[in-house]
Amino acid sequence: MKLLTFAIPSYNSQDYMEHCILSLLPGGDDVEILIVDDGSKDRTAEIADEYERKYPGIVRAIHQENGGHGEAVNAGIRNATGLFFKVVDSDDWVDYEAYMKILKKLRELAGGDTVLDMFIANYVYEKEGVRHKKIMRYSxxxxxxxxxxxxxxxxxxxxxxxxxxxxxRTQLLRECGLELPKHTFYVDNIYVYKPLPSVKHMYYMDVDFYRYFIGRDDQSVNEKVMIGRIDQQIKVNKIMIDEFDLWKIPNPKLRHYMFNYLEIITVISTIMLIRSGTEENLEKKRELWKYIKDHDIRLFHHLRNGIMGNAMNLPGRGGRKISVAAYKLSQKIVGFN
Structure with missing residues (x-):
């Protein structure tokens, strides 16, 4: 069994995927790199096969019909042989020194008495044209x-x-029944959210491991793209609302965190609907909040009374202007613009 499986969801990624793959190869025989070609129309499949030939036993190419980012992650989970599992998008990469430290620690923890469910490290916003890189730490x-x-x-x-x-931990993802929806963007939120109640033991290392590239015009976190795909953001939001009765999560700290997570996803949906400025999307905003109210009236009031929920729902044009303050926070979280 491998120590760590990386899944690289790849769709028309020929221009940047090699940078990603090369950053992962120093893991050697401890790692498995699954390049999931999601029905690409460029040279992605060819590049994946080439790396599988050059690095047998480390790189595997998986080819599938186009199913979207979520289905590529699903394929990674289905095919993984590693004890642990990580998704690295094809335009992102990892830092070598942090990577070596993490592998060493995972080896140690894999041989210990306690089963580790989740390992956390920092990520860096590699934003085009920005000299000072924002680092997300977990102090x-x-x-x-x-x-x-x-x-x-x-x-x-x-x-x-x-x-x-x-x-x-790979088996935890399987046991919690994680299955991401096809042809849907923003499913990474479900990927993180759904396994959380199954997580018992965690480890945090304060190293700047993951490099999150931001700056391509077609990127899913570009604001205009997000507004264009708002129905998919709403779909993810509703799946998260439906997934758990958060009031029944026994651990108060986990429950508080999951409420906050659901709140920020709902804020992002609401903000994008407001900023689009169309009557159709303002109606979708009302429909989303009605969905929450019909689903769980306590959750509705909890989200409405949250720091940002109030700003999201102030009436009229003036209220919509105030909501832009909350937008600044959601910008930081998803990294768009």
Missing amino acids: SLPQDKIFTWNEAGRFHKGQYILMHSVIY
């Missing part, structure tokens, strides 16, 4: 030790565990 978490939710501090607003920061 509220205990460092360099195995800990539980009881020992985790309170996350600050804007400090969220994203796909970029997390390595999950």
Whole structure:
């Protein structure tokens, strides 16, 4: 069995995927790199096959009909032989020194008595044209030790565990029944959110591991693209609303964190609907909040009364202007613009 499986969802990624693959190869025989070609129309499949030939036993090319980012992640989970699992998008990469430290620690933890469910490290916004790179750290978490939710501090607003920061135990992803929807963007939120109640033991290392590239015009977190795909953002939002009765999550710290996570996803949906400025999307905003109200009236009031929920729902044009303050926070979280 491999120590760590990387899945690289790849769709028309010929121009940048090699940078990603090359950053992962130093893991050697400890790692498995699954390049999931999601029905690409360029040389992605050819590049994937080439790396499989050059690095047998480390790189595997998986070819499938186009199913979107979520289905590429699903294929990675289905095919993974590693004890741990990480998704690295094909335009992102990892830092060598941090990578070596993480592999060494995962080897140690894999041989220990406690089963590790989730490993967390920092990620860096590699934003085009920006000299000072924003680093997402987790100062509220205990460092360099195995800990539980009881020992985790309170996350600050804007400090969220994203796909970029997390390595999950592969079997945990399978056992919790994670299956991401096809042909849907923004499913990375479901990927992080759904396994959380299954996570018992965590480890945080304060190293700048994952490099999250931002700047391509067609990127899914580009604001105009997000507004164009708002129905998919709403779909993910509703799946997260339906997934758990958060009031029944027994651990108060985990419950608080999951409420905050759901709140920020709902804020992002609402903000994008407001900023689009169309009557059709303002109606979708009303429909989303009605959906929450019909689903769980307590959740509705909880989200409405949250720091950002109030701003999202102030009436009229003036209220919509105030909501832009909350937009600034959501910008930091998803990194668009």
